[in-house]
Amino acid sequence: MIGQKVEKYQVVEEIGQGGMAVVYRARDTKLERDVAIKILHPHLVRQPEAVRRFHREAVTVAKLHHPNIIEIYDYSGENSPVHFIATELIDGVTLNAFVERHGALPCELAACIGRELCLALKHAHDLGIVHRDLKPENVMIRRDGKLKLMDFGIARALEVSTLTMTGAILGSPAFMSPDHLSGRKVDIRSDLFSLGSILYYMATARFPFDGRNPHEILKRVAEGDYPPPQEANGAISNRFARILEKLLQVDPADRHPDSKALCRDLEGVIAEAGIENPDEETYRLLADPARRLAEFIARLKARLERQAQEAIRRRPAAAMEIYNRLLAMEPEHPEANRQVQILAGRLKRQERLRRATRFAVAALLLAAAAWTAYYVFKAFRPPPATIEEARAEMRQDGPLWSEPPEQSEPPADEMRLPATPSDVVRPAPPKPTLPRAERLTELEGRRQTPPPADGVPPKEAFGALQVHTVPWADIFVDGIYVGRYPTEINPQSMRLKAGKHEIRLENPGFEPHVQTVVVDRPDQKVVVRERLRMRPALLDLKNDQDALVFIGGEFYGRTPVKKPIEVRWSEQESKKTLLVNLNKEGYAPFNQFVTLEAGQRKALAVQLRKK
Template sequence: MVAGRNPVIGSVIDKYEVLQKLGEGATATVYRGRHISIGKDVAIKVLHPHLCASSRYRERFHREARAVGRLSHENIVSILDYSGQNAEDCYIVTELVDGMTLLALIDTHGAIPSEILASIGIELAEALSFAHKAGIIHRDIKPENVMVRRDGVVKLMDFGVARVLDEGQITLDGSLLGSPAYMSPQQAVDEKLDGRTDLFSLGTVLFHAVTGHVPFAGSNASIILRNIIDGQRAEVLELNPQAAPALAAVTDKLLQTRAEDRYPTADDVVTALHAVLTESGLTPEHPRINLRAWLVNPKETETLLVAHLQTDLLSRGKSRLAEGDTVGALQLFNRLLAMDENHTEVLALIQALHAPPASSTRIGRLAVIGAATLLLAGIAAWVAYPSADPGAHAAAKAKIEAPVVAPPAAPPVATLAVAPASTPVAATTTKPLPTPAAKATLPGSRPEPRPPAAAASAPLPGKVFLDLVQPADVWIDGQKKGEWRNAKGRQTWLGTQDNPILLDPGPHTLELKNPGAKLFTERFTIGPDESRRVSTELERLSSEYVVNSAMPRDCLLTVDNTKYGAVKDFGGRFEVPGATGHVIFDCPDKGRFEYDVTPKAGSLDYIPNPMPKELLP
């Protein structure tokens, strides 16, 4: 017998006809359904049968229905029906959202423009504000649980691990409730939670959406949680220089390790995100640059947005220069140069900052200007996005890096460091020592003699070191550079201390390929003579299966010609390597049952599911 069409499709659950499978998770399957009497399409979330049989999961499902049933808000998926806690089948019926998950939008479009994302964040924060005021925290905010409707309305869904704040916290045998990559530090260590745990998770979602990378990552859940607890992550503007500094600041505050350092309430986040749009001269209701327009035609909307921002950023940058806010101006210019690295007016403004002082009264102000500019490394666009014509910026860059004369009593200048980009995957970066500051001299005094200028030479290459668990082919920028192998002669492997990967300064893409593992990709920018170490364990392309408890224990299992023996002898758990697998159960007096499976890496599924009727007692 070969597994065929899903028997649930076409069936009737209570008063709902099941039409189509929409998706499946670790605990439930979601179907498109239709109310038989009134013809309304709905979403039906059906708990997996083996979990429905568990009192623990019934309780969790009941809590979800109870939690969502208390919430009626435009930005929260509404519940229409519920099977009840004691029903034979466990299901929840909700409104059907015609749109895409936020994760699907990120996968389709990459990093989402800051101003578009701010509109999404506003609606999510408004949903959380309503839930928190009703005494409910979600505890599983992630892109998969955010739906964006075609008309631009954002919907928060899946309150499967929500908790009512006036009830005791329920755990399932100490299991981790929530998704590790988006979990707050307090949730990771099982502290008492309040609404600020959802705000941290909202910050991880905004970070992921604006950069295309999760802020905290690793080869397994333990590494991810350790990075969350320790606050080990990259900065938004390191990974995406085109992001709005104001949105990066909101995200950074949401991702503070201590709950008291975040925004106090979701309403405060709504206010902060509105300010992001206001600063850019936009509102969520802008006639041509808004979320709905972007969903319909992202390319045209982004073109309009860039044109608007180029004018706006230049204008605001000039205003901040006039107000003496040089660091603020350079942040705006940095974003503008990330969009157009050859913007002549911005480059001219930067050169003008370093014109020779007309009088000694301007020295202090120029010292601040020079220090801020140096700290921005001549605007990070030159590092992250080198010009096709380096000579075009040579004069401006030389002036940016020139020493500045300052009075001896000058107050310290706040630093704004621009670090090389890194992806949050259990990697560590060793940055080169900062260049010593120019020695200040009194006005009119003779500067110390300088040694003759050295002839221009090529910058020293950066070095990448690897520390891998599995063998892999090492690719850099689309070209294979060598191999990492578990064999004798470790000193010859690429990426070891004796054989580092040498790279020209600038942005690069590292890929680690192993036919039995998911592709590992890390994008980063490396500086001259900088060292970077990547330590990771590749995620195997295998899925663990558990034999359905109703399967006779004397059935013999074969997986892709590998014989496991009787179910009772190997414990009922096995792995399917690769992208597909062929599973055979030979059951005495019952016959042979064959299944073609397509496992998802790292998943845990039950098989057979459902059980063949021939094997049911």
């Protein structure tokens, strides 16, 4: 095709090619401008499916008008002998080539680039168009630093059914969403998953889902199996890591709901870094990456140092996190190494104080419980049966109210014994120190069914079990599996006969919950609501150098440890990536992000090196 003329376009040179078409640089002879012309492969012209896809791309891109989306100039039409699309010519490189050349970007700059792509996607999504093939090769960077999203070859409108052949997969497997991969209906959240993969790639210089062959890659995408971001690059901030983890969720419902919500989160990362104009920062970086990247990293380090200094007094754990991030960026950073040693000692003292406080509070609670039990026991004692018992009890307890002055007893010969027991006047029992408690005789849900008045036998009692747990749980009734909340609930299996039943909720990463319920009346609702308590993750730390151990900023004692360290976290997540930090004076600190799983054991061997 080089040297030939296609309508008004003189083909100059080939730029690239793919499975459907070849892209050439061409000259518009009428408007005297250079364009990119995409020509469908000749062997595909006779395939109606390929022609429809090509036509759909032209129609789709023509609807989009956004500074970050490639602009279409011309289209041949479906009946032309040569099928082509003419677009603006992008003089630059792909995002993939940019990262390969310059390596992983600071997560704040990755957020700036991601924000521009997010705004472009928002424009397409607002028009009901899903890209479906987002990847670094489809993002172009112009020489002036402008980003352009291109290749809407398999994009489609949300209301249009897919035109792919049965069993065919359109898109790039390493960046496809699990819902796209499984053949389910895709929506805007599928594009957000792919954008999350691009953000991960920019911040780590590695694909989130990688493998030895396409089958292994597809399996990892379907299972959401990827290295945690902070394991791939320890300089990634916690805030940015949380965004990636949310975007790369297997279930679309767990991702950001739309592009606007994602833009908001990315702008939070950008603001945290003190970037006032993200558009300008992006242009400057992409136009002159060699110089601007070094300048930005220097500014970022200085800002992190200031933030750490501000957090040292009131938030030492946060300061430790910032210094560890600095050490991931520059392992020999002198100030960070010095402050980590100081903070390690301070956090150790704080941990000792917390333990002492917990012990004191426990002792006070135990004493209060014993005191309360003593007086409750006294309140429930039976009244004395004789005068002698009453007097003995009053002597033991002391007077509970003012007594009248004692009178001297008359001589024995003047005392008169009563003739009958009815003449005996028993003294009132001593007043208790606490009012007598009345035991409740009926509990809610356990009232007895009244006997039938008309002789008709009562309706047989059946209860309806309703279970609500955080997180999911397998449900067992009297040792028999009946379903999983919330995905596998069968109303029939949740019916309970009259009597007592043991309800057991199980989740591998959480402590089981066991509860006994009673069904004793017809149509009784038995509701079990429970937030399962997470099992601790076990870290088998091997080190015998008497080093201070910090996990996720919390002090866990000194090495060597005799048994695996139990690690818990507040979020209801079965997996958590935490920074493991070992410090000893005279040795280089050890910092490594480790992914722990609730209820599972992980081994970590550490050998500190002398400075």
